[in-house]
Amino acid sequence: MGNGTHIGRVRGLGAAHEGTHHWVTQRLTAGSNLLLMLWLIVSLVRLPELSYGVVQAWLSSPWAAVPMILLVISVFNHFRLGLQVVIEDYQHDETRIVLMTLLNYFTVAAGTFAIFSILKIAFTVVTPGAPA
């Protein structure tokens, strides 16, 4: 600190020494959530039925699998940031560290599980009539 330009000395800093990164990412993912979640709701409602065959065939198309993976990345990042603020607001002692750690583990584990499931659906060839 102390060297560099004025803007260079404040950029990325602030009271929490991380500047506006949290705030900006929360907004950025909010925008992509808006598009991707509306896509998901419209897609599901427009399916003729929610039977295994129909849902499996839909989700194995790249036009569904790719936005679905993007949705997981965007929504899971967004909820991690949101729950982080909730924890920061209500937990003031050691439990804050514990919950924050669990939140990070949970988000990464759940996101990995979700993306793996989508890829497995997309890359599995289902023969109609064969036992799954």
Next chain:
Amino acid sequence: MAKARNVNRPLSPHLQVWKWGPHMLVSILHRATGTGMATVGVFVFLWWLGAIAAGETHYAKFMDLLTVESGAPNIAGYILGIGLTLSFFQHMMSGIRHFWMDAGAAFELKANKRFAVLTMVVAVLLTAALWGYISYERLKAAPAVSAPIAVETK
């Protein structure tokens, strides 16, 4: 950290001393719906994806928990479905309100209040429209033989 507070000093005014307004309700709803979707919603979402990935029998078990035989939601399906979609639309609308306010707009008392009420009205309308559409499509698609009157046997 929590115990560092000097109990002889007053606390700043908290929720219970303020006159409630729609802006407070919307703010709390934003947090509650967000937390709800991040826990219950994510749980259902992961179960659903995992069930499809696990194959037809697992998916059938998942759907059996939330639907009746005709494919319509059962009580649990309706509670989760309507609960999560209403949460989503409320969170979406108050999120859009946040974008608006991030731009520095709608901080005037009247406009602020009006937009806060509007988020809740639109959220309920969107949820009703969605489930109305789903029910309408199902009624339209239902074959005539599934009408209860036709199964009467003597």
